[in-house]
Amino acid sequence: MTISISDIIPVIIVFQSFLFAIVLLTDNGPKRNSNRYLASFLTLLGTQFMVIVGQGFGFNSTFIVSCICIFGFSYGPLLYLYTKTLIYQSFDFKAKHLLHFIPVVLILIISGFGYSTCSVGGFLMYISLVLYIVLAILEIINYRKIIRETQSTLNQTDLVWLQWTLILFSIALLLDVVNEFLLSMYLVGGISSIHLTIVVLVNWMFYKGLKQPQIFLGITPMDVEVLRDKKNKPARLDPNINEKEELEKIESFMKANDYFTNPQLNLKDLADHLNIAPRHLSYLINTFHRKNFMSFINDFRIEKAKTRLSKPEDPKETVLEVMYDVGFNSKSSFNTLFKQNTGLTPSEYKNKYAQK
Template sequence: MINLSLLGLITIIILFVAVLFSFFSFTVKTSNKTPNVLIAFYLLAVAIEISFFFYEGQVNLPLIIHKLRDDVGYLKSPLLYLFFLSIIYSNFQLQVKHLLHLIPFVIVIVVFIPRFYLVNEATRALFVQTYITQPEAIFSALFAHLQHAFYLVLIFVALKDYRQIIAENYSDNRGFSYHWLRKMAWFLTFIFLLAVFKNVYKHIGTNLAILNHLRSVLFVALLFFLCWIVINALYYPMLFRGISIDQKPIADAEKSQKQPSKSTPRLKLAQNEAEEKIALIKQTIESQTLYLDPGLTIDALATQVNLPTKEVSTLINHYLQQHFYDFVNEYRIKKAIEILEDPVNDQLTTLEILYEVGFNSKSSFYTVFKKYTHTTPLAYRKEYRRKHAGSSGN
């Protein structure tokens, strides 16, 4: 009979969600399979690690299998980190070097070899009876938390670079992916802190009921996390649209050019030359209304002005002190204001206007519009009509 405790029931639901969505991720047809494969393996790792609370007391597995099941947890953080990279970078590919992420998993197995894996089953049973006080177990618990914390730091660093690159090179709502991934990272941090609290009590507490309540709270958080991933992945396919893995933030690119080689001269323009090229960029984007293209990138703009992408990026980000995203959206908002002020366009809805001027997200349009006008589009139109009517009456 399966475990029908509260913890057992939550485990059953998690196993169902994890296995079902991993199957979906493996089988769904998509142009980029890497994120799907990585999140599928992560979900399977979660399912394997917590499956003990499903079969506890019902199935007697060999202690070696039981221990390896527990150690699968060391694969979760590397898989999630690689998943983040596969979402951030559209051309990310798994390589042999990524096998280095298996090192923590291998280290833990090696630590347990002398007094667990190389002894007979009876000796292993004695080891398990006092497992929580064994030095290997204490090392394993500390090492696991350090590993999770380390990968969380790597994830936040990757997100920081991702946000910078988006702002410097793209004008669309690619930032939606960044905000989703950031929420996911903070959700993971919350679950990590819950796990730390639970494990601290596991080593210092004596009440098994309280420990199981803590496990239940942790598993409920994990269940919400998995469901949140599933729902977002199904409803927002644009989440899986990343950037090129070769793109770096401008600040990082310049650091790498502090000692330029003959093949990679450092970009430094005279003030008058920079002003001429900036004028060319502005003239081109205005005359050809490039800003109306919701998918406009800095590469496309560089092609139109016949300048290297890095040079255009430096001119906008350093000489104009603007991110490419803000630079393009400024033109879009000016165009939106023109439309709002023209009485002929009074029948146009906000949604129609935002699409017409190059936005493809209502939330991003409202955010940028309020940044420049300190009000909403409808409020701006209403106030403009009121003032215009007043001046006409005079």
Template sequence: MDTVFTIGIFLSFFLQFLLLSKPDKSLSDKILAVWMFIIGVHLFSYYIYLLGYWDLYPFLSGVHHPLPLLHGPMLYLYVHFSIKQNQDFRWQDYLHFLPAVGFYIYMIPFFFYSAERQAMINAGLTDAYSGFIVFSLAAFLISGNGYTIFSYRLLNKYQELTDQNFAYRKSIDLNWLKYFIWGIGVVFTMAISVSIAVEWIGFDFGFNADLIFYSMLILFIFFLGFSGIRHKNIFSVDASEKSRIVEPKNTGEYKRSGLKEDDALEYHQKLTELMKSQKPYLEPKLTLGELADSLDISANHLSQIINQYEEKNFYDYINGYRVEEFKERALKPENRNYNILSIAYDSGFNSKSSFNQVFKKNVGKTPSQYLASVKAES
């Protein structure tokens, strides 16, 4: 186990160094680097406890106790600034760290206790801080899982925003970030479950149950570090396009848009004609703003027209045309020598994964299954 802790501590600080040395590092990279440092300190503090250094140096006792309250905020801020256009750290963002600061302030008297009294508290021989320990477990559970849920909801809102403005998936796959969010949620849940079983129920695992949490945390570092090093800021669009990003709206909000119904119907007809005649969907990185320019209409009004009359978001609307384009091209005799992916790219798709996902959603079959069924019928 010593080797595992040593690797985890070294990797945490090494990944921090790599992140800070990235030439094009973003704010999210800096946040992840700080988080790696916190994790490294957390692991190191617990490791010296396992080695018995708390007995030799009592002033180190409990230093790592509030650190779990930092992991949730760091997760949220990392996700937040990975998908946020504005990369400025505001004073409100520092409020996420107040609970951990409050814990340290509350523990100040403990740090100045004599070595004998600290040892008694750590051994559970006195009721001092016993209520605080119970409160801490509840705070860790609420903080860890609460921030996990907030982060996941934030990612879903981003997905809705991109689907409303882009006809392609951004270069960074969001799936790893989703796994990342749920991964730390599982780590927190397991840690708190084990702590409750030991501290409240009195269950005896027969070994140091804390090692379950720290082992999972070390494994998590490998995934987090590898993905974070490769990760680029997700919401990277041209400056001219940022001003035209349209926020998703519900039907009731469109009533106040100022777009008259007659004008909306006229623009919808023009949109349909444009899609058939000029096929703008063949541009792999088509955006809502660019299509709005072709119709000489605002991006907000175009989004409203697509949502109301097509009952789809921009992403699904454009990719529906691409699917039909693929079906038409794939069945032409002159395209028999081309593979499926080549035809998909020619139809406006920019990646294999998005093509397969969109095609299955629209047709109910994979591209291969669809072409096989068509050949069987003919």
């Protein structure tokens, strides 16, 4: 019996999926809850490919064949719930989440009676996967809106890597649909392009999932309420007497110290220092400054950077040192915001305005 690369790739997926799942389950860090969901996803993937490997060696089961689509109906809910564990700090699995797995249970029951639903329900499986991908993307979009209202930086909070996980998963799904209904997705030597994409996906999910930022542990219910308040409260032009006093208090505090240079500064921290309720502070900033919290803080950072660059205390001080000192930890974000504010890059600004 000749073993080719096309036979080895599914075995690699099985080995890596189970190995990575074990590593994730043994991690007791602050992200252990989300790691459990990722481990469940990888275990499910490893199990499916173990079935594929077994079928390649002639091990077939009528029951397994009749319910093989349960894997497809499980990936979507697991990926969606994994997304929510990353986004929400206090997300816990509840009984209502079991509703996502009703198709899986029904397929298993029907298959147990000797009937196959996968032959007619395969199309529904693809619809289910697309639906859950869309739901996960919508969660990320909403999350980013909340982050801009409650955090002062994206560096430790942005989930670009999760977005790319969804893209890779979508590519694998698209290739599978094309292979199923249009044309073969096999490459030279019988190698499946779907399997190659899944190998990349498994390694990407494990590496990025384990290396995700540990400083920010997700948004809180209060953060969610902040965005909800912004959407529900009507726009106003002029503050009342109390609001004027509060706005002056905020402005005085921000100008009197460099509290905004803390890169981990968030809405709650600032609200605590000002003795103002976080949701009310957000309302004041959004309504009367016409900015979200992140933009509000970054404007102070940019002004501080302009001063430092034009009047350097140390002639040898670099732009990068200034960037970190004023509270930025992303060079691309700093350069983009600085140029939007001044029309110049930080280096150009320093060369033009620095006092010799």
